[in-house]
Amino acid sequence: MEQRHLGHTGLRVSRIGLGTLTWGRDTDEHDAADQLKAFWEAGGTLVDTADVYGAGEAEYVLGRLIDGLVPRQELVIATKAGGVPDPDRRVDGSRGHLLAALDASLERLGTDYVDLWQVHAFDSQTPLEETLQTMDLAVSSGRVRYAGVSDFCGWQLAKAATWQLAAPGLRTRLASTQMEYSLLQRGVEREVLPAALDLGVGLLPSSPLGRGVLTGKYRASTPPDSRAASEQWGPFVEPYLDDAASRVVDAVATAADGLASTPLEVALAWVRDRPGVVAPIVGARNAQQLTAALSVETLSLPDEICQALDDVSAPVHRYPDQDWSTL
Template sequence: MSRLGLGTMTWGEDTGPDEAAEQLRAFTGAGGTLVDTADVYGDGDAERILGHLLREHVAREDVVVATKSAIRRDGRYDGSRRHLIAALDASLERLGLEYVDLWHLHVNDPATPTEETLSALDEAVTSGRTRYVGVANHAGWQVAKAAAWQRAWPGRAPVVSAQVEYSLLRREVERELVPATVDAGAGLLPWSPLGRGVLTGKYRTGLPKGSRAANPRFADFVRPYLDEECSRIVESVVTAAEGLGASPLGVALTWVRDREGVAAPIVGARTAAQLAPALESEELTLPQEIRDALDDVSDMTAAHP
């Protein structure tokens, strides 16, 4: 059984249906089960593609389907009960499913009372629209507040997972969010565990053609991780990979996969060929001395983006 999740943020934009089908077949063939999507990915097309693949290529019972809501099509956050339930219903229609296995609040909406937002999670579970619920991109105190609120009264849907960016280049979540998630008994689902692609080492000598950093749409997303401090961490990952006879991708992914509280890192790719190295790293284990060295070089007291 794979401890990785498959991300679909590129589906419907950079990844078409045929390439998505290859990714999903490769992922499930390697023992993967968790497929993560969201209502805003590809303006809904990621969910449409996944729904089609579940009908035509992969058995529904072999996949744990997770989706997210709380961002409107205009980019505004909306954690109101009305929007969340309507968004989940729209997701189910695009997916062609009666229920999803896991539904996340994509962001925290400070303009909506927490109790109203969380009541939508309860309704989604009790109505059968989802089996489990979680949060994404919340601060540690927000995770703790949501988890405590849901535990405070019998019958409320517990928070079982939290998605957050987490990698060797983004460790500040270890200060509060990771302890809060562990204390809540929720599983941590790191997104961008490869530091937005930088930890693969592909930017060591420049901006490869076709890479995100070379794409005007994504350049600002990658640029914060191309500074001197991050380069020092990348070089350490490359050195460790050379010593192990592994890839930098495998080393970076294994590091975050085996951190405290992590249930499954979510790995996204444009193509099945890009996904393959991540799936092949499943059997990799980092010796303690390499873990210690990577912990030291990426210590979160150093400067980070």
């Protein structure tokens, strides 16, 4: 699998990442092992997790598989900290919480460092400087190699990345930002992606298949074993089952037919090759689903197909994004 630099850093990662959101919860250790082995054998290196995935179980499962199945040094392990299971405060970016969370993640993962440590979301109750200085401390201690953020809007990302570049002293440049991005969710193109491109921050798209809808599985009906049919995941998928989404899915299916490919491959290839994107993060229920996604490595979409998909999925951007001279 092709390797790409993560932002303006020396860290190289596979251009498809393996997500572990369901590990230890919906995906047991046996299925997780099959996925990790298939991913590694295909040349994949970037494995994305978080301390809140399965209340820590995802990290624990990944830790059990490291070395016993795949050599630690051949993986780029990315985890996140800052999310808290408190309805009154969903995010905690304070120094105390982040450093304690990092130590707990390292223990569950069974490693003395993570390659990429990401702040899970912006914490409006903690000074941003404190959160960023904590990332610097984690890197200088050797427990973290590179740092990034997740779910920061455009101004938050720009402020954080600029602070790290401009503040005096030895600061850790932001390597990445993780945000949802697909043909069904192009909101990052408004401000986040321009900021990332300008500041040399690599984008790691989550839900690159539109929460599974872009695979075409929901075109005729809702499969009983699908996420949309489950009580837990149904509300997560439902926003992408409207008429506007259906038109995009139909266009993806038409493109796939013309390319003798699958809707999954077309949708994933589109987001993988967008400007600023480093590695879409793909989650799967089993190794068979993951292998289907990894087959996209050989597919490059023709320019006319990309343009057609751009047009049918184009978000509405007006003021202040619209050229002032046309107003």
